[in-house]
Amino acid sequence: DAKTTQPTSMDCAEGRAANLPCNHSTISGNEYVYWYRQIHSQGPQYIIHGLKNNETNEMASLIITEDRKSSTLILPHATLRDTAVYYCIALVSGNTGKLIFGQGTTLQVKP
Amino acid sequence: DARVTQTPRHKVTEMGQEVTMRCQPILGHNTVFWYRQTMMQGLELLAYFRNRAPLDDSGMPKDRFSAEMPDATLATLKIQPSEPRDSAVYFCASGSGVNYGYTFGSGTRLTVV
Numbered sequence: 001d002a003k004t005t006q007p008t009s010m011d012c013a014e015g016r017a018a019n020l021p022c023n024h025s026t027i028s029g030n031e032y033v034y035w036y037r038q039i040h041s042q043g044p045q046y047i048i049h050g051l052k053n054n055e056t057n058e059m060a061s062l063i064i065t066e067d068r069k070s071s072t073l074i075l076p077h078a079t080l081r082d083t084a085v086y087y088c089i090a091l092v093s094g095n096t097g098k099l100i101f102g103q104g105t106t107l108q109v110k111p
Numbered sequence: 112d113a114r115v116t117q118t119p120r121h122k123v124t125e126m127g128q129e130v131t132m133r134c135q136p137i138l139g140h141n142t143v144f145w146y147r148q149t150m151m152q153g154l155e156l157l158a159y160f161r162n163r164a165p166l167d168d169s170g171m172p173k174d175r176f177s178a179e180m181p182d183a184t185l186a187t188l189k190i191q192p193s194e195p196r197d198s199a200v201y202f203c204a205s206g207s208g209v210n211y212g213y214t215f216g217s218g219t220r221l222t223v224v
């Protein structure tokens with residue numbers, strides 16, 4: 001599975017959009033990009049995933065560049081409850097589906 | 112919403128004692144994972160099962176850790192004997208495949224003194 005690189009930490013003002021970048025320059029054609037987050041003291045939570053098209057759900061939007069070497073998770077209107085560690089994972093979809101977590105980005109949403 | 116249930120939530124034990132952590136996956140989910148989280152190492156994959164069969168336990172110290180799924184509603188992680196370095200939060204997760212997202216439990220916080 002391709003290695004992903006994320007900034008260690010980011011801040012965002014409450015009510016503003018939070019844009020979390022992820023680099024995956026060695027991603028292969030059949031690897032998806034998955035995002036999970038972990039709020040303090042809780043288990044990780046699935047957010048969204050995509051292959052090459054932009055994706056949106058009730059939690060967030062995922063923008064993947066055309067060359068698929070990077071992506072951005074967008075929380076359109078961040079709230080204090082979005083303060084968490086966000087993990088970007090590149091993984092081949094299929095029967096294995098073995099999630100390996102890196103260090104992630106700590107997002108601090110400030111009032 | 113359906114939940115992954117882990118018991119106990121907290122466990123304090125003395126070094127050398129056996130520890131058993133339990134996980135009830137969401138009904139119908141065929142994949143179960145065990146993770147361990149510490150400040151130093153982050154989230155580490157210990158083992159995972161599909162349709163109750165172990166697929167990979169390469170992340171688990173074999174001499175003291177064991178993971179089983181006696182039936183589809185129960186997964187267990189045992190440590191015998193426990194050591195202070197095993198102190199961590201242990202998470203269980205279940206799912207029907209990576210494209211549906213995996214659901215994590217609230218974790219078992221283990222302290223070995």
